[in-house]
Amino acid sequence: MRSMLAPGRFLYVYGTFYPEGGGFNFVAQYLVFLGADVGEYGFEQPDWWIRQIRALGDFYLRAQFGGKEVNYEDYRTIIKVTGEKDQDNYRQETDTISRLVYGLASAYLLTGDDRYLEGAEKGTEYLRDHMRFYDLDEKIVYWYHGMDVSGRRETKIFASEFGDDLDAIPAYEQIYALAGPIQTYRITGDPRILEDAELTVELFDRFFLDTKLGGYFSHLDPITLDPRAESLGANRGKKNWNSVGDHAPAYLINLYLATGEERYKKMLEYTFDTIAKHFPDYDNSPFVNEKFFEDWTHDHTHMWQQNLGIVGHNLKIAWNITRMHSEKPKAEYESFARKIAEVMPPIGSDQQRGGWYDAMERNLGPNDEKHRFGFHNRKTWWQNEQGILAYLIMHGVLGGEEYLRLARESAAFYNAFFLDQDEGAVYFNVLASGVPYMMGNERLKGSHSMSGYHSFELCFLAQVYTNLLITNQPLELYFKPFPEGFKDNILRVAPDLLPPGRVRLEKVWIDGEPYGDFDAEGLTVHLPKTDKRVQVKVLLKPTGAAR
Numbered sequence: 132m133r134s135m136l137a138p139g140r141f142l143y144v145y146g147t148f149y150p151e152g153g154g155f156n157f158v159a160q161y162l163v164f165l166g167a168d169v170g171e172y173g174f175e176q177p178d179w180w181i182r183q184i185r186a187l188g189d190f191y192l193r194a195q196f197g198g199k200e201v202n203y204e205d206y207r208t209i210i211k212v213t214g215e216k217d218q219d220n221y222r223q224e225t226d227t228i229s230r231l232v233y234g235l236a237s238a239y240l241l242t243g244d245d246r247y248l249e250g251a252e253k254g255t256e257y258l259r260d261h262m263r264f265y266d267l268d269e270k271i272v273y274w275y276h277g278m279d280v281s282g283r284r285e286t287k288i289f290a291s292e293f294g295d296d297l298d299a300i301p302a303y304e305q306i307y308a309l310a311g312p313i314q315t316y317r318i319t320g321d322p323r324i325l326e327d328a329e330l331t332v333e334l335f336d337r338f339f340l341d342t343k344l345g346g347y348f349s350h351l352d353p354i355t356l357d358p359r360a361e362s363l364g365a366n367r368g369k370k371n372w373n374s375v376g377d378h379a380p381a382y383l384i385n386l387y388l389a390t391g392e393e394r395y396k397k398m399l400e401y402t403f404d405t406i407a408k409h410f411p412d413y414d415n416s417p418f419v420n421e422k423f424f425e426d427w428t429h430d431h432t433h434m435w436q437q438n439l440g441i442v443g444h445n446l447k448i449a450w451n452i453t454r455m456h457s458e459k460p461k462a463e464y465e466s467f468a469r470k471i472a473e474v475m476p477p478i479g480s481d482q483q484r485g486g487w488y489d490a491m492e493r494n495l496g497p498n499d500e501k502h503r504f505g506f507h508n509r510k511t512w513w514q515n516e517q518g519i520l521a522y523l524i525m526h527g528v529l530g531g532e533e534y535l536r537l538a539r540e541s542a543a544f545y546n547a548f549f550l551d552q553d554e555g556a557v558y559f560n561v562l563a564s565g566v567p568y569m570m571g572n573e574r575l576k577g578s579h580s581m582s583g584y585h586s587f588e589l590c591f592l593a594q595v596y597t598n599l600l601i602t603n604q605p606l607e608l609y610f611k612p613f614p615e616g617f618k619d620n621i622l623r624v625a626p627d628l629l630p631p632g633r634v635r636l637e638k639v640w641i642d643g644e645p646y647g648d649f650d651a652e653g654l655t656v657h658l659p660k661t662d663k664r665v666q667v668k669v670l671l672k673p674t675g676a677a678r
Contacts, residue, residue, distance in 0.1 A: 142163060191556070224579060227578075233314045233584050235247040236311065241607075243666065251318070272330035345408075369433070387628075406452065407464065413474075417474040421440070447521070455628065456528065486544035489510065522534045523596040526538055595627050595629075608624060617658070621657060642666055
């Protein structure tokens with residue numbers, strides 16, 4: 132160990148400061164090394180995130196289904212830290228099922244393990260059968276908040292019962308209802324999933340979209356589907372980050388990757404243009420605005436958030452607008468991402484111990500030199516995910532050693548402290564020092580706020596960005612399409628919106644046999660005509676092209 136303590140090494144040291152000799156003596160109690168050698172980081176190994184996504188997939192399959200055949204009648208929204216769950220009288224929320232489906236589908240994409248695909252497909256089917264409402268009159272699909280299960284009795288819950296969204300249809304619940312099915316659609320090409328997505332997007336365009344002033348309303352009245360209904364109370368005629376910005380990462384980028392449809396590309400561009408136009412507020416605060424009235428004036432008194440900035444939402448914008456910049460380059464996209472990347476670290480990150488904070492006051496107080504914490508200085512798993520992905524892709528797309536340093540430090544903190552090495556999966560929150568915080572809902576591994584989305588998303592995309600954009604390592608992905616499922620029998624295998632020319636499709640295998648009918652530059656496979664499902668394995672390689 133002493134030989135590993137070399138100059139220039141990045142590591143974590145936990146210990147105690149003793150006030151002695153007119154100063155402080157620091158006594159180290161344990162050390163965490165990120166690799167064997169200086170400059171080596173374990174999470175940059177070619178299979179680090181693949182092994183992690185397997186561990187996550189195995190934990191949730193075990194916790195939800197007990198290692199038995201996957202049956203979503205056994206699914207529970209609430210999962211305890213050990214993976215235990217209630218047996219009777221429980222609630223199943225649409226979004227948490229969808230988030231687990233997303234995670235299992237992502238695990239299949241990276242591993243080809245059929246157990247994960249079974250979980251994703253059965254979960255998608257369960258959502259369609261139990262949580263989907265097809266409005267024949269309006270020709271739209273919307274999704275129930277969830278249902279309560281008592282014995283064999285199921286009670287549908289139409290309007291949300293989450294406190295911020297009580298008795299309304301929130302946009303973000305409809306958005307995340309698509310997250311799992313669409314990630315599954317990328318693998319299978321099931322046309323029923325595509326139809327559900329098309330009809331849900333129709334819901335967004337006809338009822339949530341503000342055709343006069345732009346953007347998407349945050350809530351609808353559950354009876355009239357009116358965003359301005361008096362019944363919505365504090366959510367009447369409002370817009371927010373979730374209703375505008377969450378389309379892209381939750382389902383829309385993946386829907387576009389799977390279909391190549393111009394409609395979804397234009398919708399992506401519209402949402403990012405809206406964000407770039409209305410969210411920055413750098414004359415007044417280093418944080419973006421997140422809550423708005425109908426006319427885009429700022430709402431700094433909304434419910435619990437008031438005038439707080441959410442660190443992770445700023446990082447999420449930097450990550451996603453950089454993704455879009457690869458598909459549709461715009462100077463305002465790049466400058467916005469760079470601005471966030473510049474201003475967030477000294478305010479929203481822990482400059483001593485690493486990791487990213489949660490909610491912060493958007494403005495300094497009269498005598499303040501530092502932005503105050505909104506509630507606490509704990510660090511949440513999903514916000515730290517955003518930091519990792521933001522700086523990974525910004526380094527991969529735009530270059531810059533500072534972005535790489537921040538990406539590594541973000542990934543180091545997450546992998547050192549968020550992974551539950553005893554019970555599995557990841558902790559919801561840790562203290563500023565990295566010690567797990569195990570109180571109330573933050574003790575859970577499954578809740579209204581946590582399921583199988585952010586931790587799996589991190590593994591999938593960190594693996595993609597690290598291998599293909601940073602370390603120049605190949606990446607294998609797996610698909611299992613239905614016969615004639617995809618339009619024109621074309622399977623699109625691009626893992627994300629990446630810079631053109633940076634990645635090529637090197638090899639393809641169908642059921643283990645080499646297959647030659649593919650477009651190496653276009654990242655597409657022309658599937659063989661068959662009456663049965665086949666497994667398609669692809670090898671993607673970075674080209675080494677300059678940024």
